[in-house]
Amino acid sequence: MTIRCEIVSQDRTVFQGDVDFILLPGMAGEMGILPHHAPVLALLKYGVIKIRKQGTEKLFAVAGGMAEVQPDIVTILADAAENIEEIDVVRAQAAKKRAEDALAKISPEEQPDAYLNMEAALRRSNLRLDVVRRYRKIRDTYTEQDSSM
Amino acid sequence: MASAREMRLRIKSVKNISQVTRALEAVSAAKVRKAIQALTATRSYATKAWQVLSHITAQPGHISLHPLLTERTDPQNALVIVMTADRGLAGAYNTNVIRYVLKRFDKYHLPVKYITVGRKGRDLLLRLRKPVLADFSNLPSTPKFGAVSAIGRLAVDEFLKGDVDEVYLVYTDFVSMARQETTMKKLLPLVVETREGLVEDFGEHQKGPAAAYEYEPDQTDILDEMIPRFTALQVYQAVLESQASEHAARMIAMRNATDNAKELVGALQLEYNKVRQQAITNDILDIVGGAEALAQ
Numbered sequence: 001m002t003i004r005c006e007i008v009s010q011d012r013t014v015f016q017g018d019v020d021f022i023l024l025p026g027m028a029g030e031m032g033i034l035p036h037h038a039p040v041l042a043l044l045k046y047g048v049i050k051i052r053k054q055g056t057e058k059l060f061a062v063a064g065g066m067a068e069v070q071p072d073i074v075t076i077l078a079d080a081a082e083n084i085e086e087i088d089v090v091r092a093q094a095a096k097k098r099a100e101d102a103l104a105k106i107s108p109e110e111q112p113d114a115y116l117n118m119e120a121a122l123r124r125s126n127l128r129l130d131v132v133r134r135y136r137k138i139r140d141t142y143t144e145q146d147s148s149m
Numbered sequence: 150m151a152s153a154r155e156m157r158l159r160i161k162s163v164k165n166i167s168q169v170t171r172a173l174e175a176v177s178a179a180k181v182r183k184a185i186q187a188l189t190a191t192r193s194y195a196t197k198a199w200q201v202l203s204h205i206t207a208q209p210g211h212i213s214l215h216p217l218l219t220e221r222t223d224p225q226n227a228l229v230i231v232m233t234a235d236r237g238l239a240g241a242y243n244t245n246v247i248r249y250v251l252k253r254f255d256k257y258h259l260p261v262k263y264i265t266v267g268r269k270g271r272d273l274l275l276r277l278r279k280p281v282l283a284d285f286s287n288l289p290s291t292p293k294f295g296a297v298s299a300i301g302r303l304a305v306d307e308f309l310k311g312d313v314d315e316v317y318l319v320y321t322d323f324v325s326m327a328r329q330e331t332t333m334k335k336l337l338p339l340v341v342e343t344r345e346g347l348v349e350d351f352g353e354h355q356k357g358p359a360a361a362y363e364y365e366p367d368q369t370d371i372l373d374e375m376i377p378r379f380t381a382l383q384v385y386q387a388v389l390e391s392q393a394s395e396h397a398a399r400m401i402a403m404r405n406a407t408d409n410a411k412e413l414v415g416a417l418q419l420e421y422n423k424v425r426q427q428a429i430t431n432d433i434l435d436i437v438g439g440a441e442a443l444a445q
Contacts (some may be wrong), residue, residue, distance in 0.1 A: 011187075068204065
């Protein structure tokens with residue numbers, strides 16, 4: 001029994017496929033979705049979407065958005081989403097630096113829009129870096145387990 | 150008949166113009182390709198968004214769910230978002246939009262305010278002394294969602310404040326390279342019709358929602374977040390459609406201009422050759438006449 005999962009962001013389809021289990025970073029806490037889940041409409045916060053399919057896991061960094069859960073399909077409309085393996089750490093670091101520099105220059109009173117934009121950019125790069133750090137750690141522990149067996 | 154020198158100058162200037170128009174055509178061709186790409190890229194998100202929305206509205210009593218979905222019984226003011234280009238030289242592109250707006254809204258039964266996207270539309274509406282509430286000109290070509298979401302946000306704010314009761318969007322739909330259609334869309338209150346095509350698209354996976362939704366965190370929070378976003382998304386798509394149309398229209402206009410210039414150069418060249426030949430013939434006649442006179 002599988003459930004269909006589709007992750008789309010404004011500029012592309014990030015993932016689609018039939019999976020066994022989905023973990024969503026809901027506003028009110030993490031939600032695990034199995035096939036035949038009751039219909040839910042949920043807002044997502046910055047975090048990680050975990051998808052499990054026959055023992056393999058895929059992780060996606062998501063910068064907010066919403067998810068529609070139906071018994072046989074989960075549609076995730078992400079503000080921005082990417083597969084963790086595709087994250088470019090160097091670029092994320094550069095983006096973070098750029099955002100920090102810009103934030104130091106702009107005052108929130110004079111240019112509220114620009115300030116909020118930059119703040120969002122900073123949060124996104126922080127999320128990317130954070131997620132990569134955590135993900136890499138998990139992969140390390142996997143290799144340790146493998147060698148011990 | 151003009152002198153040979155004047156004609157030579159004329160031919161040269163027409164040739165120069167044709168070079169410029171050819172360059173502009175090439176630039177527009179590249180831009181239209183990029184714009185189409187951006188457009189197709191957002192389509193899957195937009196389709197999904199519509200699906201989710203039509204699911205919500207299929208819920209019993211959805212009219213009372215959210216103010217942005219509610220038709221107002223006694224509308225007082227209307228707001229029209231007009232999308233034109235920042236620059237001209239795009240054939241009838243800008244004129245079509247403006248003409249459509251004036252035809253549709255000049256004698257509208259409600260007072261109409263405008264938000265303009267694009268300098269051409271702004272200038273024209275201001276010249277006609279129409280109330281322009283805000284202007285979002287000089288958008289980058291193929292903008293990011295964040296760059297245009299302010300337009301949708303403004304419309305939503307105005308609507309929620311009660312300053313306007315209907316919001317329309319006038320833009321140019323990109324049908325194909327050769328065809329662009331000026332289109333009007335009602336933006337607010339949001340009308341979600343279950344479009345036939347869409348239902349078929351995902352019919353394989355679901356035949357409408359099985360039960361009422363659970364909302365997480367809660368209904369109002371979600372709809373507050375979601376509907377403005379969809380409104381912004383619609384605006385975003387309209388911007389992309391308009392930009393693709395603009396570049397396509399400009400490309401065609403420039404191609405026509407280049408062709409016309411070529412034709413003109415041909416005609417002028419023929420004329421010039423005649424003038425030149427005539428001058429030579431006259432000169433020879435002079436010389437022959439002179440020689441004849443001397444010989445006598």
